[in-house]
Amino acid sequence: MSQISTEVNKAYLNKLKGKLYGLLCEREKNRDWEKFYDNIMIELMGFPEEHRTINYEILMRKMSSCKYLRFQYFRGVILECMNLISAMEE
Numbered sequence: 001m002s003q004i005s006t007e008v009n010k011a012y013l014n015k016l017k018g019k020l021y022g023l024l025c026e027r028e029k030n031r032d033w034e035k036f037y038d039n040i041m042i043e044l045m046g047f048p049e050e051h052r053t054i055n056y057e058i059l060m061r062k063m064s065s066c067k068y069l070r071f072q073y074f075r076g077v078i079l080e081c082m083n084l085i086s087a088m089e090e
Helices: 003-028 034-047 053-068 072-087
Strands: none
Touching: 003 034, 034 053, 034 072, 053 072
């Protein structure tokens, strides 16, 4: 991967972490978090094949269950997903 592609990928993953944090805030405030969640899931489904590592697969599986979790579990899973994204930056 070229230097520019690496930087763009890191910036994208950082932005994705911000979206997950925003999702957590929306759910905590009991707002329209499901629409926010659906948009993130659509974005993740479009993730390029060459970047679909084991961390991506775990991220997708965890995110897929979030819609059905109570907040206490939802929060923990979102934080785990943010850590997975951090690992994908390396």
